[in-house]
Amino acid sequence: xxxxxxxxxxxxxxxxHGQTQESAMNTxxxxxxxxxxxxxxxxxxxxxxxxxxxxxxxxxNNSAFAKTKFIGTPPRASRDVVDGSFTYSLIATFESxxxxxxxxxxxxHKLFIKESEHLWxxxxxxxxxxxxx
Amino acid sequence: xxxxxxxxxxxxxxxxHGQTQESAMNTxxxxxxxxxxxxxxxxxxxxxxxxxxxxxxxxxNNSAFAKTKFIGTPPRASRDVVDGSFTYSLIATFESxxxxxxxxxxxxHKLFIKESEHLWxxxxxxxxxxxxx
Numbered sequence: 001x002x003x004x005x006x007x008x009x010x011x012x013x014x015x016x017h018g019q020t021q022e023s024a025m026n027t028x029x030x031x032x033x034x035x036x037x038x039x040x041x042x043x044x045x046x047x048x049x050x051x052x053x054x055x056x057x058x059x060x061n062n063s064a065f066a067k068t069k070f071i072g073t074p075p076r077a078s079r080d081v082v083d084g085s086f087t088y089s090l091i092a093t094f095e096s097x098x099x100x101x102x103x104x105x106x107x108x109h110k111l112f113i114k115e116s117e118h119l120w121x122x123x124x125x126x127x128x129x130x131x132x133x
Numbered sequence: 134x135x136x137x138x139x140x141x142x143x144x145x146x147x148x149x150h151g152q153t154q155e156s157a158m159n160t161x162x163x164x165x166x167x168x169x170x171x172x173x174x175x176x177x178x179x180x181x182x183x184x185x186x187x188x189x190x191x192x193x194n195n196s197a198f199a200k201t202k203f204i205g206t207p208p209r210a211s212r213d214v215v216d217g218s219f220t221y222s223l224i225a226t227f228e229s230x231x232x233x234x235x236x237x238x239x240x241x242h243k244l245f246i247k248e249s250e251h252l253w254x255x256x257x258x259x260x261x262x263x264x265x266x
Contacts, residue, residue, distance in 0.1 A: 026161040028159040030159060053264065072166055075260055075261075082259065083258065123214065125212075126219065128203075128205025131205065
């Protein structure tokens with residue numbers, strides 16, 4: 001019985017560790033990386049930022065295909081070679097290019113574009129398939 | 134004894150599962166994402182591509198600070214809104230902006246630039262700090 005308890009304890013610790021990491025970490029699928037940079041029309045408008053963040057977060061939380069789901073902003077101190085002019089970045093990864101295609105066509109994605117496209121001025125998208133060693 | 138074996142089996146399965154995922158997956162640290170797009174001077178030269186990939190892979194494998202270490206290329210079929218003109222992409226994540234600064238100054242990073250800068254025509258870098266929910 002003591003051994004069972006120890007095994008359960010070990011499993012609990014392992015599980016908790018995974019959950020703790022999840023707040024700052026995320027899995028990254030090397031098969032397909034999709035990065036998007038958004039330049040908002042009014043980057044200093046707190047109302048526009050709030051609306052954009054809420055809409056993008058809702059989309060990612062409802063996507064059946066996106067992994068990683070990273071939303072970022074440029075850090076204040078940037079080096080000369082860095083383009084820090086964008087307002088928001090998005091990094092999502094996928095298990096395959098088919099999954100990325102499905103994400104493009106998902107209802108939550110279409111809703112996000114409908115809700116938020118009036119907020120941005122420019123968008124740049126880069127897609128990459130990973131070179132697996 | 135049977136219980137110990139079962140516990141060990143469970144732990145082994147958990148560990149193996151983690152290792153299997155590692156080949157296509159990677160952890161992604163939301164604290165700091167660093168993405169770089171490289172346009173090689175001779176993207177059709179297999180010798181240049183090989184030299185670039187070898188040099189970049191060596192750098193990432195020797196970096197004490199980079200997480201994620203993703204190297205990608207644009208997929209063949211791209212949508213209209215996607216910039217698929219780059220030759221290679223790099224996505225690395227860091228636990229903090231200090232760790233990213235240390236990576237900039239690392240000897241393997243300087244060696245990579247020295248070895249490979251003659252191969253590229255243009256580089257765009259974007260840095261992002263994550264919005265943690």
